[in-house]
Amino acid sequence: MGNFIDKTLDDPTYWRSIILFGRNVASYKFALARSLVEVVRNNDDLVRLDDLAEPFARHICQHIKDAPVQATSKSSRFLEACQNFNDGHIDATQLRDTTVRLGFNNVIDAFHVVNGDDVPTRFFLDERKTNGGIRLTTAAFNLLNENMVGTLDSEVQSRWRLVETAWELNMNRNLISVKHDTDSHTLFVDKENHRINVTSARDALNGYQKGHCFFCFAPISLTQIALQPDVDHFFPHVLGSYDHKTNYDGVWNLTLSCRDCNRGENGKFAKLPSLKLLERLNTRNEFLITSHHPLRETLIQQTGRSPADRIRYLQRQFDNAKSILIHEWEPEQLGPERF
Numbered sequence: 001m002g003n004f005i006d007k008t009l010d011d012p013t014y015w016r017s018i019i020l021f022g023r024n025v026a027s028y029k030f031a032l033a034r035s036l037v038e039v040v041r042n043n044d045d046l047v048r049l050d051d052l053a054e055p056f057a058r059h060i061c062q063h064i065k066d067a068p069v070q071a072t073s074k075s076s077r078f079l080e081a082c083q084n085f086n087d088g089h090i091d092a093t094q095l096r097d098t099t100v101r102l103g104f105n106n107v108i109d110a111f112h113v114v115n116g117d118d119v120p121t122r123f124f125l126d127e128r129k130t131n132g133g134i135r136l137t138t139a140a141f142n143l144l145n146e147n148m149v150g151t152l153d154s155e156v157q158s159r160w161r162l163v164e165t166a167w168e169l170n171m172n173r174n175l176i177s178v179k180h181d182t183d184s185h186t187l188f189v190d191k192e193n194h195r196i197n198v199t200s201a202r203d204a205l206n207g208y209q210k211g212h213c214f215f216c217f218a219p220i221s222l223t224q225i226a227l228q229p230d231v232d233h234f235f236p237h238v239l240g241s242y243d244h245k246t247n248y249d250g251v252w253n254l255t256l257s258c259r260d261c262n263r264g265e266n267g268k269f270a271k272l273p274s275l276k277l278l279e280r281l282n283t284r285n286e287f288l289i290t291s292h293h294p295l296r297e298t299l300i301q302q303t304g305r306s307p308a309d310r311i312r313y314l315q316r317q318f319d320n321a322k323s324i325l326i327h328e329w330e331p332e333q334l335g336p337e338r339f
């Protein structure tokens with residue numbers, strides 16, 4: 001059957017994707033993560049907002065001292081309260097009450113969302129309406145055990161520091177990217193993230209796809225404006241922010257896609273194409289190599305000398321991408337399978 005196997009994801013991966021991936025508009029997610037690390041030690045699964053408020057606000061207050069900018073929006077009444085506490089204008093009880101009222105408005109809902117959807121594992125349940133707090137799950141207790149908790153907490157802390165650095169320098173999120181070095185397990189900032197112009201690949205790729213979208217087989221055309229395809233990164237370009245070693249602009253990773261697949265209502269965006277589509281990408285690359293296509297040497301240089309090397313290469317890319325992007329994508333197929 002197929003050459004590829006689906007990657008099994010585990011709870012530490014989901015937790016890391018929550019911390020590492022996603023658009024941060026405020027540092028609340030980091031504060032909540034660090035608070036979870038603390039309250040899990042109490043061994044009570046129900047954590048009332050009164051009790052969650054203390055560590056949550058304390059972490060924000062500590063960070064505000066070093067980095068005043070903790071959100072991309074201009075004003076937040078909760079952040080103002082934290083500043084007022086630091087300045088001695090309100091006491092701990094007032095800070096706690098404000099935190100309960102305002103501090104958790106979005107972060108409890110948004111905590112588990114990665115790349116537009118919830119991760120499959122929940123580390124807490126929202127029981128604010130029924131029990132006035134959140135309920136930690138078995139997954140949280142299992143994950144945040146003595147062996148893991150130190151590592152995970154320092155990862156949250158370093159990610160938080162990097163994000164506030166970006167805000168402090170007033171840099172565009174697209175220009176400053178936090179990368180995860182999978183060998184050394186460190187995070188770092190790379191300011192030289194740039195995108196290579198890939199439109200010149202159109203002609204070369206259309207020869208193989210013969211006027212059909214790589215993903216759904218809908219008709220595409222290089223000459224008719226309405227049917228003009230997008231040059232699509234099979235493994236989404238955003239992965240370059242997390243993995244600095246891979247050339248995602250390489251031909252091995254480029255396909256021609258109809259606009260619906262690339263950016264339509266149910267389009268791919270930053271989701272990961274399914275294994276079936278990965279198989280199709282491998283078949284395409286192998287075809288270009290064995291047919292002595294002009295791109296042959298480029299493809300070999302980018303992905304490996306033998307067919308087995310190239311399968312291993314794509315499998316590694318898939319594993320890495322899935323652990324970051326989590327969600328797979330496959331469009332409805334329009335018309336017969338063509339390649």
Ligand SMILES: [Zn+2]
Binds near residue numbers: 214216258259
């Ligand atoms: Zn399509």
